[in-house]
Amino acid sequence: MGLLSNNTLVPAVLSAVALFAGTVWLWPRLARPGWRPVSGRIGLLLTTQVLIFVAVGLAANQAFGFYASWADLFGQETDQGVVVDHNPGQRSSGPLTVTEIGDVPGKGGSRPSLAGQVQTVDIVGPKSHIASPAYVYLPPEYFQERYRTRTFPAAVVLTGYPGTARALVDKLHYPRTALELTKSGRMQPMILVMLRPTVAPPRDTECADVPGGPQTETFFAKDLPKAINEHYRVGKELGNWGIIGDSTGGYCALKLAMHHPKVYVAGAGLSPYYNAPVDPTTGDLFQGDKALRNRANLWWCLKHLSAPDTSLLVSSSKVGEKNYKDTLKFIERVKATETTRISSIILESGGHNFTTWRREIPATLEWMSGLLTGDQRSMSDR
Known part of the structure; x- marks a missing residue:
C-alpha cells in the first residue's frame, strides 16, 4: 500500500479510533x-498515541505531499536518482520521453x-547527467487547429523540499x-513544466x-529548457520562459532568474528564503568554495554582482510566515537596483502551506503571463 494511498490512510485512522474506544x-x-494493570494502561496509552500520530501524519502527508513513497520518507529512494551515460554509441530516445497522458484534474x-x-x-x-520525472500541462489552444503552427510561452513550476511533483497538479491545482x-x-495560454527541485533525491x-555532485543548476538552466523546446512548441526567443516555486522551489526560482536572466525573464518565489541552507539534508553543497557559497546567497548577489535584467515576484504573510521581515528587506534591496524589477504578494495572514499558496497562485500566474511572450500571431488570432 502506497504512502499516499487511501488504502493506507483509512486503516490507520480506523485502527486509531478503534484502539481509542478500546x-x-x-x-x-x-x-x-x-x-500488570499499570503495564496495561501504559501499553494502551502508548499504542493509542502512536496510532493517532501515524494517522495524523499520513493525513497531513496526503494533503500536502511532503513525501511520495515509503522509500522517500525513510531516505531510501533510489528509482529517481542521477543518471550518467558516458557511452556515446548507445542509442537514446532523446532528452524527453512521454510516459503517460492524462486529463486536467477537475x-x-x-x-x-x-x-x-x-x-x-x-x-x-x-550536460548535467541528471534524470528527473516531470508533469507538463498543455493548454487547450496547443491542440486547436488554428494554433497548430504557433509557439507558446512556458513556465517551470517547482515544489518545496522534499515535496512531490504530483502535488503541483493535484493539491496546488x-x-x-x-x-x-x-x-x-x-492570462494567455502557457505551458507549465512541473517538477521537484530535488532532482537527485x-x-x-x-x-x-x-x-x-549533482549539477542541478545546469539541469534547470540548460538541460530542462532545451528538452522542452525540442519536444514542444515553446518559443525559443528571450522572453519565452519564466519560473515559479514555493519554499525551496521559491528560492530556486529567484536564484535561477537572477543567475540566468537570458533564460528566465521572470522568477516568482512563494514563501521563499534568500540564502541556501547547509544542513543534513543538503550535505556540503560548496566543498569549501567561498565563491560558490556567495553565489548561492541572494543578498550577496544583490550587493556584489551587477543587477540582472529580470523580473521577480515574492510573497509572504504579515502573520504566519517567518520570512516576512526578510521579504520586505529583499524588496527594498531589489528596488535599489537599476535593472531588476520586483513585485510582491503580501497577505494579512497565512502560513507556509498549500492553503496559502493556492491563494497566491492565480495572481502569480497572471503576473507571469503578463511578462512572457510566445508567438504573438497566435495571440492576435484569438
Missing part, C-alpha cells in the same frame, strides 16, 4: 494497583482541445487554475551545481 472500554478493568472527460492535457514525462539532461484563468481572459541540492 482504551475507554478497558480502562475500568485496568484501574487497579499492581504491575476538468477531465473532455477533449484536449477543450480542457488541455497533463503529460507525465522523463527528462534526461546531457496549477493546471486547473491556468485553464480557468485562460478561459476568463486573465533524497539530497536537497538547493538548485546548486555541487562540486563533484
Whole structure:
C-alpha cells in the first residue's frame, strides 16, 4: 500500500479510533494497583498515541505531499536518482520521453482541445547527467487547429523540499487554475513544466551545481529548457520562459532568474528564503568554495554582482510566515537596483502551506503571463 494511498490512510485512522474506544472500554478493568494493570494502561496509552500520530501524519502527508513513497520518507529512494551515460554509441530516445497522458484534474472527460492535457514525462539532461520525472500541462489552444503552427510561452513550476511533483497538479491545482484563468481572459495560454527541485533525491541540492555532485543548476538552466523546446512548441526567443516555486522551489526560482536572466525573464518565489541552507539534508553543497557559497546567497548577489535584467515576484504573510521581515528587506534591496524589477504578494495572514499558496497562485500566474511572450500571431488570432 502506497504512502499516499487511501488504502493506507483509512486503516490507520480506523485502527486509531478503534484502539481509542478500546482504551475507554478497558480502562475500568485496568484501574487497579499492581504491575500488570499499570503495564496495561501504559501499553494502551502508548499504542493509542502512536496510532493517532501515524494517522495524523499520513493525513497531513496526503494533503500536502511532503513525501511520495515509503522509500522517500525513510531516505531510501533510489528509482529517481542521477543518471550518467558516458557511452556515446548507445542509442537514446532523446532528452524527453512521454510516459503517460492524462486529463486536467477537475476538468477531465473532455477533449484536449477543450480542457488541455497533463503529460507525465522523463527528462534526461546531457550536460548535467541528471534524470528527473516531470508533469507538463498543455493548454487547450496547443491542440486547436488554428494554433497548430504557433509557439507558446512556458513556465517551470517547482515544489518545496522534499515535496512531490504530483502535488503541483493535484493539491496546488496549477493546471486547473491556468485553464480557468485562460478561459476568463486573465492570462494567455502557457505551458507549465512541473517538477521537484530535488532532482537527485533524497539530497536537497538547493538548485546548486555541487562540486563533484549533482549539477542541478545546469539541469534547470540548460538541460530542462532545451528538452522542452525540442519536444514542444515553446518559443525559443528571450522572453519565452519564466519560473515559479514555493519554499525551496521559491528560492530556486529567484536564484535561477537572477543567475540566468537570458533564460528566465521572470522568477516568482512563494514563501521563499534568500540564502541556501547547509544542513543534513543538503550535505556540503560548496566543498569549501567561498565563491560558490556567495553565489548561492541572494543578498550577496544583490550587493556584489551587477543587477540582472529580470523580473521577480515574492510573497509572504504579515502573520504566519517567518520570512516576512526578510521579504520586505529583499524588496527594498531589489528596488535599489537599476535593472531588476520586483513585485510582491503580501497577505494579512497565512502560513507556509498549500492553503496559502493556492491563494497566491492565480495572481502569480497572471503576473507571469503578463511578462512572457510566445508567438504573438497566435495571440492576435484569438
